[in-house]
Amino acid sequence: MGLSPAGSVFAASNQTLSYTAVQADPAQPTTQEPATTQADINTKDDKDTQSEAVTLNIDNENQYDGMEKPYAQGYVPTNANGSVRIVFPILSEGELRGNTLRAALDLGDAQTAPFVFKNYEKDIRLQTVKVNANTKEVSAYVADFTVELKGKRTNGSYPVILKVTAKDTKGNAVEQEFTTYVTISDGIDPDATTEEVTEPATEELPTFAPKVMVKSYKYSKSEIQPGDEIKADIVLLNTSKENTVKNMTIAVTADTESFTLLSQSDSVYIEKLAPQEEKTITFSYRINAKTAAGQYDLELAMDYADGEGNTYSTSGKAKITVQQSSEMQFDDLSFPSEVVVADVVEAKVQAMNLGRSKIYNVRAEIAADGLKPQGTIFIGDMEAGTAATGSTQISVSSLSGSKLYGNTEGTVTYYYEDESGKEYTEEVTFTTTIKSPFSDQKEETTPDNTNQWWVIMAVILGCIAVAAGVIIVRKIHLKKQNEADTE
Template sequence: MRKGLVILLAVIMTVLPAGTALAAEDTPAAGTQDAGTVLAIDNENLYPGMDQPYSSGYMPAVAGGSASIVLPLVPAQELQGGSINITVDLGDASSSPFVFQNYDKTVGLKEHMVNNGAGRAKACLVELNLPLAEGRLSGRYPVTVSVQGQVQGGAQFTQAFTLYVTVTDGIDPNAPAAQDPGDADAPAGGTGGGGGAGGGEAKPKPKVMLGGYSVNPSPVLAGQEFGLSVTLQNTSDSQPIKNMKVTVSGETADIIPMGETNSFYFKKVAKQESAAIDTRLMVQQTAEPKPQKILLHVEYEGDGGTEVTSDESIVIQVKQPVRIEYDEPEIPQEVNAGDTMSVSMNVMNMGKGTVYNVRAEVEAPGLVPEGSLFLGNLESGAAKKGDLYVFVSTLDSSGADAKYGYTNGKMTLSYEDEFGEVSTQEFDFSTNINPPVINAPQEEEEEEKPETQSQWWISVLILGAVIGGILGIRYALKRRKQKAEDNEDV
């Protein structure tokens, strides 16, 4: 029975939505006969180029200016031609860190060495090497691998597997903007006049630049306020600036000011001096978890009342709060040693962002789980359910009295946000381990045997009595007939 449950668990893990770093989504091709879900990610085996299997948390590697992706796909149906076609979507070209080129290819179904040469597995092994662009920003970026193919019989299928690549060697989106080296300013243009004097020499305009900023907290949580401190510096070494007005706003409606005003006035900023602004803003609850811009519009005057305007921007990272809820698993109060019990877990993502690598584990003396329950990624508003199989052993093998009794344990649910930060929730439980139940079918048969034998002898006696009665009647009739014949002769 335990072997059958292990096989059932493997089947369940195969059909769950795929991947540690991926969220698999099936999208049938329009206008064709849909073959259903054909491909699933091989969660258990370690393929070349992977540091760990998907069930243990595989993530694409980033090194040497490129990202490497290994995606083993196992077909549940026979593929026509023994191959699939893939296309790669790298997202928005204006913000993606990847070099855009043609990554489409055909991938065949072949046997591959797995688990560091300890075994072989048959799969369509998608291997991608994505060069990273210069000037890229650090962050987490989606890569969608779309698969098209046919199964035997001609039915077509299309599936999409989205995974996330974490880039850490790029430009920090929260770093202060680099200052322009040097202090040379453009000429004001035109010549000054007055009082009949001839043309005067044009003076350079003073320049205001972002000297630095800080965001607290960072990353900024959607739906909450945050503080912003900004320093604006007069880079001129010869002129002050006057009547400086600074307006702070969000690039989109996702960021709104929370102070009494979002405009700040400074009567004068001396040469090589700076002005500081402290304000509070808020990110809307519905904001997407991605980098967002804060805009600074600066208006000021130089010598002679020359009006100058400039614009600066600050990039902040917005994250959505993680809201994971689950149905409390039901664990029996009484179990028997030698049994295998199933623990169901239903997890729901109530937040606005995606959570990654959702898994559950059981720890308790005397309980031996057959692995961890891996549910993969959960999109906003999605729910997934799975079963974790646990073998009931004994508490201690040193003595008969210590083998059975109550055991206390915990079930741990863990998951990651879009920044890779791991969160956990724990559920405590207790159960009583009883001795194994041993059935005795032979004793029951022996108890039933005398009753069966008794019923057989009764049947024989009844049959003998019936036969004896028939013979007696026939003998009596025969004697009567013989007597009548003797009387006739006399």
């Protein structure tokens, strides 16, 4: 009474193919020839496109702990002491993400099935186990469940379905179902003809599994950036008011391209967690330099047992936000060194995003005595590693003080925002000279009188020399005339 030869599931190109591998009913004869399924036929047609797909199979050949014989020889789940132990040894032809799959039991109809219904679901990790009386080692996913039986149960053969879900390393979904049969022979004979006294049915109250959840978490830094080393303190809470959680293991996983684990191990062991008790666990990570800004998950896989030995699995997340530091560079303002009152001139700025993240709403405002910009220079959003320019027109007027013209010093204030909406400002100064609109005309019309007094002196001296010569000549002439009259 074993499983029919193992079925397979293929996952590729974001598609999931699945079918059910069913254990033969113990009431019917079985053969060990491989069964052909529709998935096998489809797989043959798509062999080339699914050459890298993951295949899951039941290990029919080996005898594992809790099994009296291999599946190929008619393995039957063991029924003893009011419970039945069911073992599904699963082999994977291909690698699963995290070497982990999720296994859950479907026990059928709660009214007719002989089982006590609980949460039979847990993560199964790949492990190396000894088989065949410790004579051989096999790497397998061993789904081992102990299912409690009802006190009043009816003899018969009951199907139990194992539903397996996982993902391959490329993120494609992998799904599989395996069916085995549990035989009940120590219960009520359904064919009995004797009349029995009917007793009032007693309602069986459901049993609730203790739940462990991530209550809160905090990090050693309020703002986390690439290159930082941080500690994550994660608080776990046993939400049950009655049940103590025991033998608990917590394993953490994170995006390996963005985070490097600094702790010695990715797992933590907690011996017990009382009802409503909290426990803080700590992991250390380094944020890799090339990590993009955004929100990431630290995923927790938790396995534990209750006081009766029933095992459970659950998961939780601690979210971590990484911020990229903003690095902007602005060139000097492009503006004339001299301007004239009543002129309208262009002012231009250039910005460069030297960081690894996008920058938003880059803009600049110009302020100076005697300069009136038409508006804010708006550059807009900038991707990482890009440059952009912006400009505005500026009207020139006289200075506001007693001195209407001359040098004026102004400021350029830059504003921008990072991906989280945080605003940054940078301020630089510039200088220009405001001139009168008539300054150039005066320079052209005003003569250069620097050496004019030398000309005047020369004219005066020339006139004096001429006058002196005339006087001397006239005196000589008069003297000669007087001498002539005397004779």
